[in-house]
Amino acid sequence: MKQVLVTGYKASELGIFSGKHPGIGIIKKALKKQLQALIDEGLEWVIVSGQWGVELWAAEVALxxxxxxxxxxxxxxxxxxxxxxxxxxxxxxxxxxxxxxADYINSVSKQKYTGPWQFKARDRFLLDNSEGLLLIYDEEQEGSPRFLLELARKHAEVTPGYGIIVISGHDLQNIAEEEQYVDYE
Structure with missing residues (x-):
């Protein structure tokens, strides 16, 4: 895939209220590992909507x-x-x-916030203009990414080759444990 949409939880959904929270480093490490693998396969664009949380951490990793x-x-x-x-x-x-x-900045709706329809329009636009979704989401911990994941699954059914990669809570836990092991050595 040449363009991947990256999203996940808002910081508040993860209980992260400080830029110094240790969970951010774990999330960024998971994103970096996955993005590097995608780059090796030809990834050219990382796309985010700039939401505070996983999306901005992904943007930092991409930079x-x-x-x-x-x-x-x-x-x-x-x-x-x-x-x-x-x-x-x-x-x-x-x-x-x-x-x-950033290399490209734009807004789906050319006005300030007027209603939830703008988030739906964003999701539709971003799915239509990417070749895959990289999502940090754990189906055992409900949150806002669930709606985009459902939409992406429907999109993938009618869009041949649309990829969905989910980094789960279990994946993040494994990275955290690897970090502790490295620190312990």
């Missing part, structure tokens, strides 16, 4: 990987204009830093 893989590009396609309007200053700063380095 780090771009130093090593010069053909990798990052697209931030938001559901509506100024989605960060009500975020705190630290979040806005992180977000604007990512946007400043």
């Amino acid at each position: 780090e990987l771009r130093a090593e893989y010069e053909t990798l590009r990052l697209a931030v396609i938001t559901p509506f204009l100024e989605q960060e309007e009500n975020w705190n200053e630290q979040k806005k700063e992180t977000y604007s830093g990512i946007l400043a380095q």
Whole structure:
């Protein structure tokens, strides 16, 4: 796949309220490992909608990987204009830093937030304009990614070759245990 949509939980759904939370490093390591494998298979674009949480961590990982893989590009396609309007200053700063380095920035809806329809329009647009989905989601821990996963599964049924890769809680636990083992040595 040449373009992959990367998403997952919002930070708040994971109980992460600080940029220093140790879980972020585990999530980023999982994303990096999977993205490197996809790059080796021809991945060119990482696409996120800029949601606070897994998506922005994925954007940070993509930007780090771009130093090593010069053909990798990052697209931030938001559901509506100024989605960060009500975020705190630290979040806005992180977000604007990512946007400043992104290769492509756009919004599905060319207006500020007016309703939930904008999230549905974003999901449809992003699925239609990617060749696969990389999702951090554990089916045992309900959350907002469930809706996109259901939509992606339906999309994959009618779109030959559309790939869905899910990084589960079990996968993250394995990485955390590997990290502890490395630290222990």
